[in-house]
Amino acid sequence: xxxxxxxxxxxxxxxxxxxxxxxxxxxxxxxxxxxxxxxxxxxxxxxxxxxxxxxxxxxxxxxxxxxxxxxxxxxxxxxxxxxxxxxxxxxxxxxxxxxxxxxxxxxxxxxxxxxxxxxxxxxxxxxxxxxxxxxxxxxxxxxxxxxxxxxxxxxxxxxxxxxxxxxxxxxxxxxxxxxxxxxxxxxxxxxxxxxxxxxxxxxxxxxx
Ligand SMILES: C[S@@+](CC[C@H](N)C(=O)[O-])C[C@H]1O[C@@H](n2cnc3c(N)ncnc32)[C@H](O)[C@@H]1O
Numbered sequence: 001x002x003x004x005x006x007x008x009x010x011x012x013x014x015x016x017x018x019x020x021x022x023x024x025x026x027x028x029x030x031x032x033x034x035x036x037x038x039x040x041x042x043x044x045x046x047x048x049x050x051x052x053x054x055x056x057x058x059x060x061x062x063x064x065x066x067x068x069x070x071x072x073x074x075x076x077x078x079x080x081x082x083x084x085x086x087x088x089x090x091x092x093x094x095x096x097x098x099x100x101x102x103x104x105x106x107x108x109x110x111x112x113x114x115x116x117x118x119x120x121x122x123x124x125x126x127x128x129x130x131x132x133x134x135x136x137x138x139x140x141x142x143x144x145x146x147x148x149x150x151x152x153x154x155x156x157x158x159x160x161x162x163x164x165x166x167x168x169x170x171x172x173x174x175x176x177x178x179x180x181x182x183x184x185x186x187x188x189x190x191x192x193x194x195x196x197x198x199x200x201x202x203x204x205x206x207x208x
Contacts, residue, residue: 009057010107011056011057012056028061036090039089069119069121078114090110093106099163100133106135109139128148131151132151132156133156136149144196174190177189
């Protein structure tokens, strides 16, 4: 990670406390713990607990001292011009997001898109070392960011490659941008991406 980079780690109550502790031991500064509240959670069939309807996502920066990037204004805009809260009400994954095959714990594009837009600039490199079906990468590419994904399962890499090929079709990419939840209008993501300032990293050229 670059010194000013941030990391997002999603978990549940079963592991999120250990992850938080390890991050702190490694010198990371925890910035927020986002609670993703699924507006349509699956039912709890045992009927012995409250329905699990949330996931936690830790946002941390690498260094205590080096400042991080946060697109405060966009987040505010997406929340009716009020500060974006750390509780995100977004739907669970929709069937159209599984067009290239099923991953058992695939995340919705809406969650990944929001965290990418909040914490990265255009053309940034985003690494997901536990890529699964590469929802991170699809959200990154749809938002004009670059992506490197790693997964130990060949089957999931195949789904990832097919999802990448799918969005190389301009019409499909455009349709998906409009379908991603969390925006006030269907073309808000497109309009935002058009306006985003172009950024160059180091000696690399930006071809956007
Ligand atoms: C929770 S899933 C990620 C799902 C992904 N966010 C998505 O939307 O599809 C975690 C992934 O990490 C992979 N994984 C677990 N341990 C790994 C390891 N040591 N090296 C590489 N991949 C690993 C699993 O195969 C699994 O696909």
